[in-house]
Each structure stands twice: as C-alpha cells, then as structure tokens.
Amino acid sequence: MPLLVAGEGGQSLAQKLAHLTHWPVVGAEFKTFPDGEEYAKIQGGVKGQDVVVLQTTYPPSRLWKLLLLLSAARENGASTIRCVVPYLAYARQDRVFLEGEALSARLVADSIRQYATDCVTVDLHKDDVRKFFGGVCQNLSAAEPFAKEFKAKGIEVVLAPDAGALDRAKDVAGRIGARFDHLEKKRVSSDIVEMRPKALDVAGKKVAILDDIISTGGTMAKATEQLVAQKAVGVVCAGVHGLFMADAVTKLKKAGAAEILASDTIDSPYSRVSVAELIAHALTVTSAARTRW
Ligand code: R5P
Numbered sequence: 001m002p003l004l005v006a007g008e009g010g011q012s013l014a015q016k017l018a019h020l021t022h023w024p025v026v027g028a029e030f031k032t033f034p035d036g037e038e039y040a041k042i043q044g045g046v047k048g049q050d051v052v053v054l055q056t057t058y059p060p061s062r063l064w065k066l067l068l069l070l071s072a073a074r075e076n077g078a079s080t081i082r083c084v085v086p087y088l089a090y091a092r093q094d095r096v097f098l099e100g101e102a103l104s105a106r107l108v109a110d111s112i113r114q115y116a117t118d119c120v121t122v123d124l125h126k127d128d129v130r131k132f133f134g135g136v137c138q139n140l141s142a143a144e145p146f147a148k149e150f151k152a153k154g155i156e157v158v159l160a161p162d163a164g165a166l167d168r169a170k171d172v173a174g175r176i177g178a179r180f181d182h183l184e185k186k187r188v189s190s191d192i193v194e195m196r197p198k199a200l201d202v203a204g205k206k207v208a209i210l211d212d213i214i215s216t217g218g219t220m221a222k223a224t225e226q227l228v229a230q231k232a233v234g235v236v237c238a239g240v241h242g243l244f245m246a247d248a249v250t251k252l253k254k255a256g257a258a259e260i261l262a263s264d265t266i267d268s269p270y271s272r273v274s275v276a277e278l279i280a281h282a283l284t285v286t287s288a289a290r291t292r293w
Pocket of ligand 1: 165190212213215216220
C-alpha cells in the first residue's frame with residue numbers, strides 16, 4: 001500500500017486523499033537555516049515503500065520544498081516515488097516568448113522527473129506543458145467538481161475572462177446545461193489588465209466567472225465590474241487555483257463579487273471545491289502501471 005507524504009500547506013487535501021484511498025499518510029518537517037537554506041525531513045520511514053509525495057507549489061518557494069521531499073524519499077530508500085503537485089508553479093512560462101528568456105515550465109518538469117516516475121497535477125495553465133514531462137504527467141480537469149458546485153448554486157451562465165479560458169467555461173457549462181461565453185481581456189502588464197466592453201445576455205441571471213488562476217484578482221475584478229454593470233445577479237468569481245495575492249479579495253468584493261470560490265489545490269478560506277476525488281482516482285487507476293526508477 002503506498003505511503004502518502006504530505007508536504008507543506010497540503011494537509012487538508014492529504015487527509016481527504018488518505019480517507020479516499022485508505023493509504024497511510026505521514027507529514028514532513030521543514031526548517032530554514034539562518035542563511036535562508038531550507039531543510040526537509042519526511043516524518044516516517046520510507047525504505048522499500050511506494051511513496052507518493054504531495055506538495056503544492058504556491059508560494060513558489062514550495063517548489064524547492066517539493067524537490068527536497070523527492071530527494072528525501074529517494075535517499076531514504078523508497079521503492080518507487082510518484083508526486084502530486086495540485087498547483088504547478090512556473091507553468092505559465094511554457095515557451096520562450098522573448099529572446100533570452102528561460103523556459104521555466106521545462107526546467108520544473110525536468111527537475112521533478114529526475115526523482116519521480118510520474119506527476120499528477122490539476123488544470124495546468126496550458127495542457128501543452130505536459131509534454132515537458134515526457135508522457136508521465138496527468139493533467140486533471142477540475143471541471144466536474146466546479147460544475148457540481150455551480151449547479152448547486154443555480155448558475156445559469158459560465159463566463160471565461162478571455163478566449164483562452166473558454167474551453168474550461170464551456171466544459172463546466174455543458175455539464176450543467178448553462179450558457180457560456182467569454183470576455184475580452186487584454187493584459188497590459190503582470191498586474192494590470194484591461195477588459196474590453198462586451199454586451200452579454202446576463203441581466204437578471206446568476207453568473208459565474210471561471211479562470212484557472214486568481215492571482216492579483218485584476219482579471220476577475222474587471223470581469224465582475226462588467227457583469228455587475230450589465231445587471232447580472234450574484235456574480236461568483238471562481239478560480240481553480242486561488243493564489244489571492246495582496247489585496248485580491250478586497251478588489252473582488254469592491255468590484256461586486258457576491259462570492260469567491262477556489263479549489264483545494266492551494267489552501268485558502270475560499271477553497272470550497274475539492275479535487276481530492278479526482279486525484280485519488282488518478283493515483284489508484286494508474287498505480288499498477290508505474291515502473292521502478
Ligand atoms: C492568465 O493567463 C491566467 O489564466 C489568469 O487569468 C491570470 O493568472 C489571473 O491573474 P490576475 O488575477 O493577476 O489577473
């Protein structure tokens with residue numbers, strides 16, 4: 001029976017996974033040395049065990065903690081190592097856009113592959129990032145748990161903040177018989193977005209805006225302002241990965257959000273949609289196929 005190693009910030013998801021799979025779970029200990037270097041230790045023996053390391057990577061410093069845990073599993077004799085990274089940091093830089101840039105998505109995938117036989121993650125910014133893992137990455141879609149939540153809330157329209165996020169909105173809307181559409185976002189800089197006006201048939205309708213990430217909240221806030229101006233009711237701002245940087249939540253409330261929602265890929269007070277069942281299923285149906293490193 002595999003052993004789950006729960007890294008930093010993922011205890012509640014680890015407990016849900018342990019409950020669903022009946023696998024034992026152990027924690028991890030981290031320390032920071034005076035010079036800023038990190039130390040990690042798995043709290044329990046892993047020798048001869050099939051180990052599943054669970055570590056989300058927000059804030060991005062947790063990426064290093066993930067690698068340390070993978071090293072701890074390997075150096076202490078784990079038989080096999082798999083990893084679950086519910087939110088994969090650095091995936092947005094998935095190609096060299098400008099000459100001279102680093103390709104962080106490949107670097108992260110390469111680093112993980114040095115230690116783990118496979119990686120399970122949720123709603124990558126672009127599914128294409130999987131190619132850097134050479135076929136051993138499952139990118140799970142959180143569409144079903146969000147669809148369930150939207151259905152329970154009586155959502156009638158699911159909106160993507162831009163055309164790039166439309167497939168996700170369409171998928172979720174299709175599962176609950178809601179309408180879908182997208183807004184027209186233009187990113188001016190990493191923390192400033194513009195939203196071109198677009199007439200939508202949302203007056204009097206319960207609307208959810210769904211994106212992969214809520215970071216500064218700028219995208220959602222602009223989208224919410226448009227919907228409120230067009231008399232949508234009870235606007236739900238939903239992001240699969242809720243980073244909620246700085247004053248993101250205040251921004252969303254000020255824009256008129258009736259509710260803020262995220263999944264438990266990252267713990268936050270808004271993480272009410274769980275991806276645990278998806279991950280448990282992904283881990284259990286593929287466990288037999290894993291090879292030893
Ligand atoms: C970007 O392409 C992503 O899909 C999100 O729209 C973006 O990360 C949201 O960022 P923010 O909350 O800072 O507007």
